[in-house]
Amino acid sequence: DQQVKQNSPSLSVQEGRISILNCDYTNSMFDYFLWYKKYPAEGPTFLISISSIKDKNEDGRFTVFLNKSAKHLSLHIVPSQPGDSAVYFCAVPNFGNEKLTFGTGTRLTIIP
Amino acid sequence: DAGVTQSPTHLIKTRGQQVTLRCSPISGHKSVSWYQQVLGQGPQFIFQYYEKEERGRGNFPDRFSARQFPNYSSELNVNALLLGDSALYLCASSLAGGTGGETQYFGPGTRLLVL
Numbered sequence: 001d002q003q004v005k006q007n008s009p010s011l012s013v014q015e016g017r018i019s020i021l022n023c024d025y026t027n028s029m030f031d032y033f034l035w036y037k038k039y040p041a042e043g044p045t046f047l048i049s050i051s052s053i054k055d056k057n058e059d060g061r062f063t064v065f066l067n068k069s070a071k072h073l074s075l076h077i078v079p080s081q082p083g084d085s086a087v088y089f090c091a092v093p094n095f096g097n098e099k100l101t102f103g104t105g106t107r108l109t110i111i112p
Numbered sequence: 113d114a115g116v117t118q119s120p121t122h123l124i125k126t127r128g129q130q131v132t133l134r135c136s137p138i139s140g141h142k143s144v145s146w147y148q149q150v151l152g153q154g155p156q157f158i159f160q161y162y163e164k165e166e167r168g169r170g171n172f173p174d175r176f177s178a179r180q181f182p183n184y185s186s187e188l189n190v191n192a193l194l195l196g197d198s199a200l201y202l203c204a205s206s207l208a209g210g211t212g213g214e215t216q217y218f219g220p221g222t223r224l225l226v227l
Contacts, residue, residue: 009152036218043116043202043218044155089154099145099168100204100216102154 003027004092006103014111019077021106023090028071034100035064035075036089044089048075080110114139116205116219124225125193133188133222137205143167144186145216146178147202155202161186162208190224198226 005024013019025033031052036044050057050064050073057064063076077084087105094101117136125131137144143162147155157170161180180186184205190197200223204216 004154006154041220043204043220045218046215049215091154094168099157099160099170100147100155101157104152104154 002103003101004090004103006090006106008106009104010107010109012109012111013080015082016079019075019080019084019108019110021075021077021088021090021108023073023075023103025071025073025090025092027092028068030092032093033064033066033073034091034093035062036091036102038087038089038105047088077108080108082110082112084108085110116203116217118201118203118219118222120222121220122223122225124227126227127193127195129193129226130189130191131193131224133190133201133203133224134185135188135203135205135219136185137203138217141205141207141217142184143206143208144180144184145204145206146186146188147204147218148172149200149202149221150196150198158188193226195226198224200224 003026034049035047037047038044048059048062050066055066066073087107089102089105091100091102119134145160146158149155159178160168164180175191178188200221202221203219206216
């Protein structure tokens, strides 16, 4: 039973345009959501998070939107840059033991 | 400051063997978690240790075990290796266990291939 789903395994975007990565979750009790970015041969790196009490969080070129009624979150990257090419994971922590449940990831490729 | 370090970086084993993977957390971090990432999937939680005590265990068989040392470094052991254990094993550290929003910092992983 996947608690966190990323239905797009890959996405290609022109440099300078907006990249939108999507994530759906099943448990309405989740109260925190995170996005991690992973380059080959490296571990995942924390990118941005959002609390369930908010519907938007922005950090530079990265914005995460949360739609609680739809149990959906999205990561917007604008403008997209070649260095953004990586695999992006959404994740939710299980409060109490720091277990992170990850989605399957979306491979983002920025085309110069 | 050094990040999370893991050793070895790559490992090849045969079925039935045993393997030990090592992780050193960021200085000052007391919590270490282990994840398994198979190709095409997201990382799957295996264990979390905090102050040398097991805090959480994922849905993995008893062939998987771990421990945390007084200096907060950790080892993951896998016995009786199966082909399906081939994966990237990630270690993550954080300051303290139990806070859902606390950032976890991942090491580069150990890539295990079981033949």
